[in-house]
Amino acid sequence: MADNKRAVILVSGGLDSTTVLAMARKQGFDCYTLSFDYGQRHRAELLAAERVSASLGDVEHKVVKLNLDSIGGSALTDTGIAVPEEETSGIPVTYVPARNTVFLSIALGWAEVLGADDIFIGVNAVDYSGYPDCRPAYIAAYEAMANLATRAGVEGHNLRIHAPLMDMGKGEIIRAGIALGVDYSLTVSCYQATGEGLACGRCDSCRLRRQGFVDAGVPDPTRYTAG
Template sequence: MKKDKAVIVFSGGQDSTTCLFWALERFQEVEAVTFDYNQRHSLEIECAKNITKELGIRHHILDMSLLNQLAPNALTRNDIEVRDGEEGGLPSTFVPGRNLLFLSFAGVLAKQIDAKHIVTGVCETDFSGYPDCRDIFIKSLNVTLNLSMDYPFVIHTPLMWLDKAKTWELADSLGAFEFVREKTLTCYNGVIADGCGECPACKLRKNGLDEYLQNRKEF
């Protein structure tokens, strides 16, 4: 039987939408929170709005524009090229402090609406080197949030140990494969669904999709 209430950190992308369906299957009530930090494509927020509206999910949009001011990078500046990290460096799409701030504010919201569960789509398997997507960071922040507000938060990371093929498999098992494929925005160039096919996010998404479809065909 479903119980409890959850807040999901929601961008409208493949990962967070898969996590949204995961949460809907497990919790009695789910609310989504999207952060507006003047990201490269405002379409990301519109996509999140459309998905939550279609699924009947209460949707909070919080202003995090200060993050744009403090942390210029390829996701907040059109004049910074999207590129992978070189020689162990971080990719240009890394936003310092993003998940720290997002999850902290999601925790504040969760406490206000009496939700003990926070869901996020971070993943250490396909994390592009982002330090704030690691399991050790999430576990540490979970403790910190609980201590900071004296509240029993549980941060859930359904995708933490899944590669992109396994993430597609999870979406399929939740009955959300076509929904995720057709209605989410992962592309750094702002192209919904299968994306531009050229940016790092699209390549990662497509490689995982191709692998999953091949595996599904074989079995």
């Protein structure tokens, strides 16, 4: 790979996106990390995103302000909707309407400005919560659209949306990250983390994360609230 090949990495501060950042670095990309202050209730993730980006050697970390809470429709952006602490069927209320489409669109714009042909996102279709914008068909469709809708695509650049975790279980993801030197104690995954980043241990994201460390056979470094 040529030197100074750039990529935009969507980094939420959670376990999956941090692993993806480590993978992109391993592939030799200069990583420009992108996070969103979108009105989420679990804002400790923004501090975590900054921490993991710095720890894994990003070139630049950018936080874009969005107001997805102004339209609501999700337990993650509307404090009037409770975060479920029991398993549910179907698409859960923690789904944020069109979130990955919005996020990828901003990432695509920044990639064009940077002259980057590669965008990495930590979506996963194995251990996930049933979100429609985490499926292989969605990523393939978005990549096709990106190449149709941008100057870079029209001028012959092959824009790629990388989702390296798509077919991996949470335990596999954790093992891969540890092999790449990821410090998961820096990450926050909880849907209702405290301002200090303490996890509830009960929401869907916490359950998947906790089971992932069990499956990986490594100690869980997550800091949980008491009780």
